[in-house]
Amino acid sequence: MKVRFLNSLLLLVVATVIVGCAHSRTVGNQPNAAEVIHAVSDLSHEFSFYADQRFHKQYLPNHKGVTNWCNLYNFDFSNANLLLLFDCNERIGYKQKDVEVINEFLSDGGGVVIFGTKEGQAQNQLLESFGATFSNMSEGALTVSDRIASNKIEGHVQSTLEFSQPKKWEVLIADENNKAAMALKKVGKGNLLVASRGLAGSHPSARDSINKELWRMLLPEIAGAKAVDSNKTFKGSGIDKLEYLDDYGTFKLSYNDYLKPYAEAMVDVYKRSFPHIEKRMGVPLSPGMASHITLLATGGGGFSSGKVVALAVWWGGFPKKEDGMIEFLTHESVHSWVLPYPEVWNEPIATYVGNLVMMDMGHEEEAKRRIKKTIERGLKYDPTMEIYDINGHSNSSDNELDNAAKNNIHWGKTYWIFEQLRKENPDIIADYFKKKRFYTANNKINQYDMNNTVAVLSMAIGRDLFGWCNQYGLSVDKHKAEIKMEL
Known part of the structure; x- marks a missing residue:
């Protein structure tokens, strides 16, 4: 009887050790990776076509993903367990309310991934609140920790991190000088992963799925401390939910609090440009076309879906310079003007009309150039x-x-x-x-x-x-x- 008891006790100890070892190989000592991920990609601080669901397509194909275009601090994170922060423009930065909601999300068990570079001022300011900052570039080959040793790292020179309290961070990828390019930290109940921007894809076509297996392994573990309900509503905050919708009669302008300082200047240049665009096009807009203008937190890239025209607020140095913005907003407007039959030379003719409108508005020399x-x-x-x-x-x-x-x-x-x-x-x-x-x-x-x-x-x-x-x-x-x- 005593032998049987000792054998049972030994089996229990061995099982406990095995389970304990298995758990130590997960992020933040969470027993299980998330079976269901509800991921939120933030577009409100820096818009890019890649951040608009391309990352999700590459690395979270079997999970739910939404985007946030509105004030981040207004987003409903109750049924989300992963937040992706790709970038932030230094012109707007993160508000204190944003930092607070990110911390609350982590405390509740949510996983947060912050990408950064040594040049990214706003991202680094956010990271400083967690005791980290990107400050240098990697040297030599990148090496990985034992926990992810089975993954070959794609991407060469990366930005590397400095920590105020290094012992609180687990380094996953480092250079030959042991400077971290990817590291994680337990914050509250949740997991914070910080990674050099070059370790993930970035192309708008999502054709560059570098380190795919690594990300597909890590992300469920980062999100694993918070359970979500796949049967409950999980929605993003899109253009239709933006905090401001100003009605100017012929068009409406939508934006969030971050871009509010640029709204007046955009309305002014759009109103002045519109008559010249219409004259150059020879016909009025079709009913409903270009009736909703929205502002994007970026200096490059916009789009037109017919009704909605999305404009990059810092295009061409705007609002300090307006010539590039005249060309750009004309370009996007022309895409709505030509519908329902797009042009065979759709992109160049839209910009060409923008150059003609530049001439009409006093920028002839630059337009001709x-x-x-x-x-x-x-x-x-x-x-x-x-x-x-x-x-x-x-x-x-x-x-x-x-x-x-x-x-x-x-x-x-x-x-x-x-x-x-x-x-x-x-x-x-x-x-x-x-x-x-x-x-x-x-x-x-x-x-x-x-x-x-x-x-x-x-x-x-x-x-x-x-x-x-x-x-x-x-x-x-x-x-x-x-x-x-x-x-």
Whole structure:
């Protein structure tokens, strides 16, 4: 009986040791990784297309993910267990309320991932409140801790961390000088993971899923201290939930508290630009198009979905400089103007109209410089403009262009074509869009392709342009155009 008891006791001790060892290999000594992750990606402090669900697509494909566009401190984190903070623009920083809600989320068991670089002032200011900051660049090869030793680290030189209390942090990735590029810390019931920005993807296409296995292993453990209910509502805070929605009659402007200081300047430049855009386009906006303007916390990138036009508040040095913003907001507005049939040269023609509006608003010298520079990009690969079509393809040349060169042709040739036509008719853009609006409304077409485009352009200029366009590499056929020319 005594032997049986001792054997049972020994088995119990061994089992306890095994379980204890297994638990020590999880972040923050949590017994289990999260089976269900409800992740929140913050876009309110720095917008990027990547942060808008691309990270989630790469590293959390079987879990739920939402985005936050509003004040972070207003977000409902009750059914979330992971917060992703990719970046923060130094012009706005994190408010004290943001820091408090992040700490509350961690105390409640939530997991937080903060990415950073040594140049990222606002991210480093937030990290200082947790006793860390990115201050240097890595040297030599990156090494990993035993716990993640099975993972090969992709990415070369990384920003490295300094800690005010190093013993409170577990270093997961370090350089040859033992400077951390990724580390974690227990905060309240939750887990804080800090990582150099270069250790995860960043491309808007989500094609760069570096360290995929590492992130897919770590993230469930980071979120593992807080259970969420997959049967309960888990929603993001999108554009429709922004704290401010100002009505200006012809359009509404939405933004959060972080971007409130820039709202007045944006309204001013938009109101002044709009009449010039409409004159250059020759037709009014279709009902409902570009009726909602929203502000993005970024200096680069925006979008138009027809109704909604999203503008980067610091584009081109705005609000100190306005020429770049005039071009940019015109570009995004034109995307709404051309619907329901996008242009074959959708991006370059939108910016080209922006350059014309710049001229109308007193920035002629800069606008001409931009037009000239764009055309030169195309002439570099096609000096006569006769070899390639607007997509950089050729039936007469065996010289296959790379994607960058094709893009230069796409932009350069588009600009060149309209500059040639504008010499003949200074109002060619307005006349073109008038004809397009009329003929697409009165003709059932399957696709607004280059053949239809040249048919409309011909009517706008008053002569058949098919021969001229073929001479300059566009490969068009009037007989394939669904819109028939009426000259």
